[in-house]
Amino acid sequence: MDLDFTAEQVEFREQVLTWLTEHKPRESRPRDDAGIREYDLAWQRTQWEGGWAGIAWPTEYGGGGLTLLQQLIWYEEYAAQGLPGIDACFVGLNHAGPTVMLRGNEEQKSFHLPRILKGDVIWCQGFSEPEAGSDLASLRTKAVIDGDHLVVNGQKIWTSSANCADFQELLVRTDNTGSKHDGITWVIADMHTPGIDIRPIKTMEGGAEFCEVFYDDVRIPLSNVVGEINQGWSVAMSTLSFERGTAFTANQVRLAKVVEDLIDFSRDHVGPDGRRPAIADDEIARRLARSRASVASLRAMTYVGICHTMKSDTPGPRGSMLKLHYADLCKEIAALAMDIVGADGLRNSSRWDPMGWVGNYFYSFSQSIGGGTSEIQRNIIGERVLGLPR
Amino acid sequence: MDLLPSEDQRDLIAAATDFLESRMPIEGIRARDGQPSAVDRDAWLEGAELGLLTLGLPEEYGGSGRLLDDEALLFATLAEHLATGPFLTSSLAARVAAQCGDLDLVGRISDGSVLVGLAELRGDGSIGPEGIKGTFDLIDCAGVSHVLLVTELGAAIVDLDEFPDVETLDSSDPGIRLATSTVTAATVRHWLPSGTDPIWLRATVLSAAGLAGLANAVTRLATEHAKLRVQFGRPIGVHQAIKHACADMAVASDAAMSQTLFAAVCVQSGRQDALFHALAAKTVASRAAIANAGATIQVHGGMGYTYEHNAHLYLKRAHVISHLFGEPTQVLADLLEQGAPQ
Ligand SMILES: Cc1cc2nc3c(=O)[nH]c(=O)nc-3n(C[C@H](O)[C@H](O)[C@H](O)COP(=O)(O)OP(=O)(O)OC[C@H]3O[C@@H](n4cnc5c(N)ncnc54)[C@H](O)[C@@H]3O)c2cc1C
Numbered sequence: 001m002d003l004d005f006t007a008e009q010v011e012f013r014e015q016v017l018t019w020l021t022e023h024k025p026r027e028s029r030p031r032d033d034a035g036i037r038e039y040d041l042a043w044q045r046t047q048w049e050g051g052w053a054g055i056a057w058p059t060e061y062g063g064g065g066l067t068l069l070q071q072l073i074w075y076e077e078y079a080a081q082g083l084p085g086i087d088a089c090f091v092g093l094n095h096a097g098p099t100v101m102l103r104g105n106e107e108q109k110s111f112h113l114p115r116i117l118k119g120d121v122i123w124c125q126g127f128s129e130p131e132a133g134s135d136l137a138s139l140r141t142k143a144v145i146d147g148d149h150l151v152v153n154g155q156k157i158w159t160s161s162a163n164c165a166d167f168q169e170l171l172v173r174t175d176n177t178g179s180k181h182d183g184i185t186w187v188i189a190d191m192h193t194p195g196i197d198i199r200p201i202k203t204m205e206g207g208a209e210f211c212e213v214f215y216d217d218v219r220i221p222l223s224n225v226v227g228e229i230n231q232g233w234s235v236a237m238s239t240l241s242f243e244r245g246t247a248f249t250a251n252q253v254r255l256a257k258v259v260e261d262l263i264d265f266s267r268d269h270v271g272p273d274g275r276r277p278a279i280a281d282d283e284i285a286r287r288l289a290r291s292r293a294s295v296a297s298l299r300a301m302t303y304v305g306i307c308h309t310m311k312s313d314t315p316g317p318r319g320s321m322l323k324l325h326y327a328d329l330c331k332e333i334a335a336l337a338m339d340i341v342g343a344d345g346l347r348n349s350s351r352w353d354p355m356g357w358v359g360n361y362f363y364s365f366s367q368s369i370g371g372g373t374s375e376i377q378r379n380i381i382g383e384r385v386l387g388l389p390r
Numbered sequence: 391m392d393l394l395p396s397e398d399q400r401d402l403i404a405a406a407t408d409f410l411e412s413r414m415p416i417e418g419i420r421a422r423d424g425q426p427s428a429v430d431r432d433a434w435l436e437g438a439e440l441g442l443l444t445l446g447l448p449e450e451y452g453g454s455g456r457l458l459d460d461e462a463l464l465f466a467t468l469a470e471h472l473a474t475g476p477f478l479t480s481s482l483a484a485r486v487a488a489q490c491g492d493l494d495l496v497g498r499i500s501d502g503s504v505l506v507g508l509a510e511l512r513g514d515g516s517i518g519p520e521g522i523k524g525t526f527d528l529i530d531c532a533g534v535s536h537v538l539l540v541t542e543l544g545a546a547i548v549d550l551d552e553f554p555d556v557e558t559l560d561s562s563d564p565g566i567r568l569a570t571s572t573v574t575a576a577t578v579r580h581w582l583p584s585g586t587d588p589i590w591l592r593a594t595v596l597s598a599a600g601l602a603g604l605a606n607a608v609t610r611l612a613t614e615h616a617k618l619r620v621q622f623g624r625p626i627g628v629h630q631a632i633k634h635a636c637a638d639m640a641v642a643s644d645a646a647m648s649q650t651l652f653a654a655v656c657v658q659s660g661r662q663d664a665l666f667h668a669l670a671a672k673t674v675a676s677r678a679a680i681a682n683a684g685a686t687i688q689v690h691g692g693m694g695y696t697y698e699h700n701a702h703l704y705l706k707r708a709h710v711i712s713h714l715f716g717e718p719t720q721v722l723a724d725l726l727e728q729g730a731p732q
Contacts, residue, residue: 001393001459003655069391260730279726289722293649293673296666296731300648304393311394321641375630381640382633386613389628 003303005073012070016077019050029084029352031207033200037122037164040088044119053117054093061101061113068306072249079253084352087209088161092116092123096169099186103227103235108188112167124165126156126189126213127236133158134376136171137180137233141215143172143187145222145229150174150187152195152218158370162198162211165191170220175230186232188224195219205351205362248322252302255330256295258360262337263288265355272342287336294329301325317384324377327368334364393651399460402445403467409440410471416700419474419565426558427532428567429475429505438502442468443481446592451488451496458595462654465596466603466647469711472703474565476530478596479508479538482589486538486545489587490580495536495547506547507531509539510714515573517541519581522548528556528569529714536579540715545582545589552576563706591657593715594668598650600711601675605643608679608686608704612636615690626689635685642678649674663732669725676718679708 005013023046029039047053056071057063064070097116100108115121132139141154152172162168168189175183189196195218200208227235263279266288271278278284305318337357338345351359368374382388395403413433422428437443446461447453461481468477480499483506487495498504508529511517515524517539531537531550539546550556553571561568584590613636616627626632653667661667683705687694694701712718 001396001399001457001651001655003391003393003652003659003661005391256731263726285726286719286722289726290673290677292666292725293670293722294645296652296670297645297649297674300393300652301645303391303652304644304648307392307394321644324637325641325645375634378634378637379630381637382627382630386636386640388613388616388633388636389625 005069009069009073012066013073013077016052016074019052020077020081020083023050024081024083031350031352033164033208036088041119041122043084044089044117046119048118053119054097057097057101057113057117061109062117068310072302072306075250075253079250079257082257085250085254088122088164089116089119091125091161091165091169092121092167095125096123096167096188099169099235099238100188100226102238103186105226107223108226112188121166122161122164124159124162124168124191126159126162126168126170128158129155130157134373136236137184139171139173139184141170141172143174143185143220145174146219148222149219150185150222150225152189152215152220154215156213156215158201158210159198159213160210160370162191162213163200163208167191168213171232171236174232181233183230184232184236185229186226186235187220188226189218189220190224193218193220204365205359206348207350248319248326249302249306252295252298252322252326255326255333256299259288259291259295259333261355262333262340262357263292265357266340269340271340274342278340284336284340287339291329291333291336294332298322298325298329317380320372320377320380321385323371324374324381327374327377330367331364334361337361393648393655395463399463402456402460403463405440406442406464406467407471409437409442410468410473413437414471414473416472416703419472419703420697422474423564426567428530428565429533431533434475434505435502437473437475437477438500442477443502444484444500446481447484447488447496447500451484451493452500453484457654458592458658459651459654461592461596462599462650465599466606466650469600469603469707470607472565472607472700472707476505476507476534478593478600479530480504480506482506482540482545482593482596483536483538483547485587485592486547486580486582486589489582490547492580504536505530505534506536506538507534507550508714509537509548509553511539512570517546519544519546519578519583521578522546522552522576523573525570525572526553528553528571529710530566531556531569532558532567540590540593542584542590544584546578547580548576548578563703563710565703565707566710588657590715591665591668594672594721595650595653595657597711597714598646598653598668598671598675601672601679601708602643602646602650604704604708604711605639605646605675605678605682608682608701609636609639609643611701611704612639612682612686612689619691632689635689639682639685642674642682646671646675646678661732663728666725666728666731669721669728672712672716672721673718673725676708676712676721680705680712683708 054063055066059065129139143150143152170187170189174185195216197214199212202208266278271281338361349356349358351363444453445456449455484499509526511524537548556569556571559568616632619626650671653671656664656667687701693699
């Protein structure tokens with residue numbers, strides 16, 4: 001075993017660092033939807049122009065054609081600079097892009113993939129519905145074939161970034177005669193199509209990062225179907241396993257930085273007793289040390305995961321273990337921060353603020369819900385990793 | 391970068407597993423309960439012959455010269471099978487003796503004729519090249535001739551005879567033997583400063599490996615039981631209270647093992663943050679082993695609470711190892727003092 005990076009990888013890291021130092025955004029991320037869209041796309045475009053977009057994507061689709069290890073290096077340096085998450089571009093880069101790459105036809109690939117990488121477009125994910133959350137396969141948004149179009153009627157919910165998205169990976173029911181997993185179709189929806197109505201939902205953190213989306217006779221060309229009609233479940237599953245695998249690397253690196261920031265903060269700030277630095281409190285000190293140990297183990301698991309993935313290509317159910325561990329730690333660390341700031345927790349903040357511990361704490365509750373709840377991850381681990389009966 | 395066991399390493403684990411299952415079955419712990427020593431000396435000699443004590447010892451001293459990640463996998467495997475006897479201290483002592491030039495002792499530890507137990511200072515006292523002083527817990531020192539002491543500054547080998555009035559105590563773990571002795575002045579046979587070879591760091595990583603092995607073993611035990619035990623007409627593993635407990639165990643033991651191997655490689659390659667990662671490994675592995683063992687008892691119901699079942703043996707071993715080479719609270723304090731990892 002070794003943790004060595006090759007000379008080439010070390011050089012790559014240096015290039016990343018140099019480039020990031022020169023090109024990283026200087027302004028903080030705006031709070032309004034239009035501002036976020038512009039900011040995230042501009043930053044993606046800058047990365048693309050610098051040759052850093054889609055590092056591990058194949059070159060034929062405009063990517064760097066490099067390995068997951070190089071992708072990891074990029075994320076490590078990226079997060080170390082304290083740069084923002086790729087929030088609005090996340091679905092394009094981590095779900096829709098990879099899915100189109102795996103299951104799309106040539107036309108779909110050549111149209112969509114470069115646009116995602118270049119920062120021309122934002123994607124959103126229209127999977128969840130009011131009656132289909134954890135039980136995603138029970139989704140009911142209906143699509144019927146009319147000539148060379150699908151006509152969609154129904155409703156999605158919790159669609160992140162829907163209000164600033166150009167395209168949507170949309171799951172619709174095209175047949176309800178068989179089992180619920182059959183009869184689902186994965187289709188690309190242009191969010192500007194007439195009949196789509198988007199209503200933002202305010203979250204407990206205060207922002208409106210997700211939306212309800214209503215479809216009223218929305219006409220989508222059949223050529224936008226990825227995979228076959230009624231084969232959407234298997235197409236969707238390739239996306240989800242991506243989300244639970246490689247896509248977490250960046251968040252995990254960022255979480256490690258949060259812990260380090262929190263330790264520094266606890267040294268410099270008076271703790272809940274109003275007298276001593278927070279870190280002088282034994283309980284706080286131990287919880288900080290445990291958080292350090294835990295995020296280190298998360299990183300080690302990520303490395304092991306990358307080694308597995310590089311041998312077998314798809315992340316598989318092991319990704320659920322990472323996602324679960326990550327969600328638990330996010331919540332634990334965010335709650336620790338609240339205990340450290342003490343009564344300063346009465347003052348609201350945003351997770352985008354520097355040291356925005358209160359906003360971060362509120363946000364942390366989403367981590368064990370979005371992308372499949374922690375209970376569902378435990379089911380997956382129990383059944384698919386450990387082989388327990390259903 | 392590669393953190394997956396190589397084919398060579400998988401062979402090593404398989405060979406150790408074979409040996410432990412056939413020659414050191416867990417049942418032996420109960421069979422020797424009440425006897426002065428927990429060790430089956432014949433099996434010990436065979437284990438020595440197999441090279442279990444000298445895997446990491448440099449080849450020039452007759453060892454296999456394998457790297458710390460190999461040793462971590464070995465000590466995880468030993469713990470998974472609740473191997474009895476002072477494997478860790480004997481193999482670390484061989485390393486100390488080798489570097490102190492005592493080739494005779496190296497040879498006798500390697501062939502299994504000399505066993506080296508562990509002494510842990512409890513409360514005030516001192517351990518250094520000039521001598522040792524204080525009250526010590528003696529762990530697995532029954533029938534041994536030498537004792538290893540490990541501090542952050544260095545490691546000492548002391549003759550057991552130097553410990554006066556050794557009083558045998560009832561050990562919480564039936565798989566080890568415990569005694570105590572108060573030393574006012576004792577001579578140190580060998581002292582190896584950390585600067586020459588960081589024995590404490592190795593001990594920390596290898597005890598983390600043992601804990602990760604325990605965490606792993608009980609996860610398997612609980613999962614197997616959850617598949618087989620039927621209540622209400624179905625295996626109990628269909629219920630989420632049980633399934634999710636097993637899933638949490640799997641995550642905790644995976645995190646513990648991943649971090650331990652990560653730390654082993656860091657120590658091996660002399661990375662600057664090696665200490666950080668070793669302390670982190672000990673922390674996550676202690677918690678994983680103790681929590682998983684507790685959960686495993688619960689998954690087994692009444693049977694899990696019996697002496698006859700193995701679950702409690704894992705729990706008790708987990709507690710023992712978590713206290714070796716640094717109290718958990720001290721490990722946390724040391725960890726917090728480190729700079730950010732690389
Ligand atoms: C911040 C955020 C962003 C999101 N973004 C998107 C997005 O962009 N696109 C999208 O399609 N969706 C998105 N979601 C939706 C998310 O995928 C769902 O919320 C999630 O799958 C849970 O579904 P639900 O909300 O209907 O809860 P439910 O499924 O109703 O679950 C409620 C509770 O019951 C538990 N539960 C349900 N079934 C089981 C079971 N079988 N075993 C044990 N417990 C169970 C759950 O774990 C949960 O605790 C987002 C959610 C959040 C919080």
